[in-house]
Amino acid sequence: MNVLMIAPPILKSESDKDSWLTIPSLGYGGIENVVYALINGLIYHGCQVTLVGAPGSISFNGLTLIRDVRGSVDISSWIENNHNNFDIIHDHSCGLVFNAQQEKLSFNYIATHHKTGKSPYPENTVYLSYAQRSQAGGNNSPVIRIPIIFENYLLNSQKDDCFLYVGRVSEWKGVHEAASICEKLEAKLIVAGPSWEQDYFDDLINKYSNTVEYIGEVFGLKKIDLLAKAKAVFVLSRFSDGLWGDKWCEPGATIVGEAAASGTPIISSTNGCLSEIVVPDVGIQLEENEINQKDISKLQFQFPNANTVFSYAKNNWNHLLISEQYLTLYKNIINGFHW
Numbered sequence: 001m002n003v004l005m006i007a008p009p010i011l012k013s014e015s016d017k018d019s020w021l022t023i024p025s026l027g028y029g030g031i032e033n034v035v036y037a038l039i040n041g042l043i044y045h046g047c048q049v050t051l052v053g054a055p056g057s058i059s060f061n062g063l064t065l066i067r068d069v070r071g072s073v074d075i076s077s078w079i080e081n082n083h084n085n086f087d088i089i090h091d092h093s094c095g096l097v098f099n100a101q102q103e104k105l106s107f108n109y110i111a112t113h114h115k116t117g118k119s120p121y122p123e124n125t126v127y128l129s130y131a132q133r134s135q136a137g138g139n140n141s142p143v144i145r146i147p148i149i150f151e152n153y154l155l156n157s158q159k160d161d162c163f164l165y166v167g168r169v170s171e172w173k174g175v176h177e178a179a180s181i182c183e184k185l186e187a188k189l190i191v192a193g194p195s196w197e198q199d200y201f202d203d204l205i206n207k208y209s210n211t212v213e214y215i216g217e218v219f220g221l222k223k224i225d226l227l228a229k230a231k232a233v234f235v236l237s238r239f240s241d242g243l244w245g246d247k248w249c250e251p252g253a254t255i256v257g258e259a260a261a262s263g264t265p266i267i268s269s270t271n272g273c274l275s276e277i278v279v280p281d282v283g284i285q286l287e288e289n290e291i292n293q294k295d296i297s298k299l300q301f302q303f304p305n306a307n308t309v310f311s312y313a314k315n316n317w318n319h320l321l322i323s324e325q326y327l328t329l330y331k332n333i334i335n336g337f338h339w
């Protein structure tokens with residue numbers, strides 16, 4: 001099957017016109033990591049994949065990169081002229097290329113919703129969690145979890161005595177709450193990731209200077225080792241105003257699968273997808289009153305062991321399984337099924 005994958009055409013820096021985000025990302029980039037894992041899985045299952053929207057990415061066998069078509073307007077007109085070369089078009093562009101206002105499409109189309117709120121796509125939206133789907137009003141649309149390439153992580157049962165946060169340092173991700181718990185536990189919290197919310201970041205560093213060690217954005221072996229060695233990874237997403245105008249409802253949480261692939265348990269809130277994916281084999285879900293609990297001795301931190309975490313994740317989120325689930329939907333759409 002010939003699949004055209006549309007990555008979100010996003011510049012890392014608006015002032016640098018060549019800085020298109022790559023697949024996979026070289027640092028922060030949940031959508032980019034999802035698209036990468038999915039492409040790998042589809043190629044394993046015999047698909048030919050073409051990628052547009054991430055022109056600086058590195059190609060590999062089975063993947064063709066469109067490098068000379070870049071911004072969303074050019075991508076959309078290129079697709080108008082080239083869609084006959086593909087059996088299906090899989091859109092991850094978050095509405096930048098095709099959107100809900102679009103007239104009826106003349107090709108087979110599927111899209112993955114990566115954000116909060118309503119789906120930005122014209123039809124056939126796949127959600128990353130039931131919570132995300134419910135917030136979007138997505139009725140009975142399919143839910144497919146975030147794929148993880150397990151070979152790209154390091155399973156390790158020897159954990160260091162420190163906790164980890166990896167992601168955007170922003171209010172809706174609950175980094176202050178993670179730091180507050182670690183402070184009460186008298187444990188170190190390593191924080192990795194970019195921040196575009198300067199006040200929130202400055203407050204974190206000032207208020208928790210004895211607890212937080214901020215190491216900036218990470219990728220490659222540094223990220224692999226951090227995930228492998230941490231005692232647990234915090235994902236305390238907040239029920240507060242999010243990035244896109246609605247209440248934050250954690251859509252899929254790539255970091256949960258990445259930590260689990262390293263045998264590292266999660267300490268999460270119950271926000272969005274977290275209530276579905278942080279099952280007892282993966283980690284601990286804290287209710288809001290527990291997150292704000294002053295007497296930390298009242299909280300039980302009994303983590304599943306590394307092999308349990310890894311096995312649950314591998315059985316449910318490995319990229320070969322997830323890409324097979326997408327492949328089934330592609331075939332259904334090609335046979336005329338729409339939602």
Ligand code: UDP
Pocket residue numbers: 026027028029030031033166167168192193194216217218219223252253254255256258
């Ligand atoms: N990430 C990374 N390096 C960093 C911070 C984040 O590689 O310094 C990655 C992280 O591992 C994950 C992605 O960025 O793959 C963030 O995706 P997630 O779904 O966890 O969060 P969101 O996209 O909602 O911010």
